Structures are given as structure tokens and as C-alpha cells.
Amino acid sequence: MKKVFAIALLSISLVACNNDPRAKLPATGSFGQPVVADTVKTVSDVLTLLQTGNNIPVKVTGTIDKYCKGEGCWLTLENKGSEPLFVEVENKAFVLPLNIEGKIATVQGNAVKETKDGKEEVRIIASGITIQ
16 A cells, blocks of 8 residues: 555656646747847957946847756856856746757846955846747
């Protein structure tokens, strides 16, 4: 009887894990607010801009390095030879799909820099993301 209960519990948990709504999202498309792809910058352009200001509206494009596999609330864009650029979804207003590593993303939002524990952190707070 214990074996039957354990097998039933395992089966239910496996089915529940496969009902992730993000799995039904297309791996490409627009998420959040529409991104108007005029004057798009590279990751290195954004980092240069942040040397002269903060909380700057930007549109940046790059290759997705990593992404949040849990809630779908962040990704990083490759930055050749340096730290990737961290992008977080503003107020978790939308989620990102699964299996997007290596795809090209255009992000619209505000580039910000903060100092935490003596280390400067740079990120983009995204209002919209288009994945190709």
C-alpha cells in the first residue's frame, strides 16, 4: 500500500511540474510593452552611456547568455570579454519563455547603476523585450 501511495504521489508531482505556463509561451516574440527598434544600442554602448549618467532610457540588443528558469523574471546579455549585462523585468510585469539561451533579444527600458557593498552594479529594468 505504501508503494502505491508513493507512486501516485510521484505521478501527481511530475504532472504538476509539467504544467508550467511558461512552457506554452513561444520562444520568440514580444513580451511586455511593444519595443520600437529605433536607435538600438549594443551592450558596450550602454555601459559607456552609464559612465556619464544614470537611469537612462535605452534600447539594447544582444545575445541571451542566461535567463531565469524559475519565474522568468530576468536574463543576461552577452558582453564579449566582460561581465554580461543583467536585465530584469520591471515589477515582474511579464514573464520570459523557456529555452531562450543563444537567441537575440532587443530590450527596452532604463539603464541604471548602483553601488552595493562597494561594487558598482549595472542593469536594465525592462518594460519590453523582443526575442528573435
